[in-house]
Amino acid sequence: MKRMMSRAAGHPWLEIIRRQLPLALLTILIVALAVPGAMLVAPALTGQRPNPEGTDSTAPAWQQVPRDLSLPQGISPLKDSAPVPWPDTLAAQLNATLKADGGGSFTGVVQDAATGQVLFDRGGSEGRVPASNMKLLTAAAALRAIGPDQRFSTKVVSGAEPGSVVLTGGGDVLLGAGESSQDAVMGHAGLATLARLTVKSLQENGVTGPVQVRLDDSLFTGPALNPTWSLDDVAAGETAPLFPLALNSARYDPAVTTGPRPQDAAMAAAEAFSAQLTAAAAAAGLSVTPGVERAKAPASGTVLAEVQSATLRQQVDLMLQTSDNYLAEVLGRLAAVASGQPGSNDGATATVYKQVQDLGIPADGLRVADVSGLSLGNQVSASQLAEIVRAITSGTEPGLRAAIGGFPVAGLTGTLGNRYTDASTERGAGLVRAKTGTLNSVIALSGYVVDADGRLLVFSFIGNGLDPGAAGNRTALDRTASALASCGCR
Structure with a gap:
């Protein structure tokens, strides 16, 4: 806010607006930052892309750190011409932040959403306990098996x-x-x-x-x-x-x-x-x-x-935003019933597994022990989670778009609402949209972000074998996702 004021002081008309309409401006700003991810990436998701234009090296207003937005500028559409980050440059940034605090290790994958090109891969095919990132598989399975507009x-x-x-x-x-x-x-x-x-x-x-x-x-x-x-x-x-x-x-x-x-x-x-x-x-x-x-x-x-x-889409939003284990398990059983399977634990896990396969995502090493992520028996790779996010944001099935709004927004909503508040992570505030996951020695973050060049990226980072309670692990994830948000990695 201080930076906003200092910038306004250099422009008299901004100072007038700041003094006369502080509440209205704040309301407009919050709405602009909280616009559902579906609006942010709509052209990429629907296939209705604008004609290629020259690349603008200046970060658009909507990509800036929230406190630097003096006036809402609207949402710029994604461009085919937006450059894809250089993998080596990106890896140098992410390897500097994705470090365990004490024991354990992180795996991770970053992909270009439009093409599927892998831009960063650290042990991405390794099966890991995903914690509540398992709910992303459940969301996709339920939407496919039941339909986003179904009511119970x-x-x-x-x-x-x-x-x-x-x-x-x-x-x-x-x-x-x-x-x-x-x-x-x-x-x-x-x-x-x-x-x-x-x-x-x-x-x-x-x-x-x-x-x-x-x-x-x-x-x-x-x-x-x-x-x-x-x-x-x-x-x-x-x-x-x-x-x-x-x-x-x-x-x-x-x-x-x-x-x-x-x-x-x-x-x-x-x-x-x-x-x-x-x-x-x-x-x-x-x-x-x-x-x-x-x-x-x-x-x-x-x-x-x-x-x-x-509707199911509303329930999926709630489940992802709040990471509701009970609701996730119920939606898994309902997906099983809709698929002609018993409404049981086994029916739910079998249905989620099959729906992942039917999406065309390789299921090598995938183990589905429950559908909420509480079980330590789950095994999902960062690559599989990134592909699920890509299917939701950029895949060929419009019904999966219903899950986009459920991803918590860094510093604003859901389980990310109280994160991305310090100097090391604030670059991702309002920009990173991701599902969290936490167990005793597990932490994970999978989602999507539009980088500083206007390129939609999907990602998944999973830490296993971590020291319980080590605060640096959450910070490592948030700093890494923030690096993606601010990346002009060329």
Whole structure:
């Protein structure tokens, strides 16, 4: 901000704007920096590229460090004529920053998004524990298998016994306890709305006796926990037993994203629905029998009420931005169901593996033990992750573009919101868009950036065997990605 002021002081009209419209200017600046990555790289992603023009050696305004942007200049389209970094020059910069703090090592790959040319490769084919970078594979698999605009329904169906209703989970684990909120992702579908619609249908059907609530959560099968997960991670709330319906992504409170989770999220949601139904029924002169039991909805049952989730693309955005393990695992199981596989751990991992293969990405050494990245049994190479990012940003399947907005933006959003704030990394603030990944001795960062010359680059850096808690490892990743953002490596 001080640099902005000093620059404004040299130009009277800028000083006037700075004094009169500080809040408006700040708002415009934030919006300009937070424009979804899809807008930033849209011409490269859609294939609608401008005619080649001469290369401008001056970095465009949108590529500058955020605090140096005195006035928004808009987004310049990518050019075919933008130079590709020289690999040797790029390697010299990245090798200087990509160093482990203590034990362990980093592998990494950088590619030109348009051509696939590998510009930097340090052990890129080596299988590594990817931590939450695994969610990039899951996002791509779910979008391919399900479709970005698909929604998941939570229904109330008439039960086999007179007066009984069956709450049936269809994969929405972002249910809210109150009324549906159409502008939200978490809580897009609300149990209070579902209860109110249910009572209306019961009245229309002439139901007068006590109503008994049942729960059908049979969409998912097999163990509710992945056997490769640490029970300590489960106890700490990193994830929870998986069900096809839950409140707040299996959290007690949507605003509290740490600590223990419900161990039977489906029953917790059913009991919350029963409470909402009781209140709505009382106002209509009906009663609800206390208690909820599990029972499969009859095939001949009538749908009494239904609420639908946010779209898959919105859920993928949330999953990537917040690195939600529970949501990732649920989306993996839903992808399996959509592919004709069981909605189980094995179904999810098999589906993600196959979807990666079907994208044409070599699966040599790929091991999928879970689909959220909590498992130490996962093995993914930096090359495979970079190719996934390239498929999302620049591949031939438009449906994968739905994941672009989910990449956290350095210094602004999601799991990168509080990073890229010091002098060694600020060059990447507002520019680097990447998925984070952290386990005890693992750290990873995979994403994309438009460099100072206007070239779209994709990258993946993975550290394994690191000293737990060594702060320099995160800094090494952020400095390396920042070097890419500011690169005019020719």
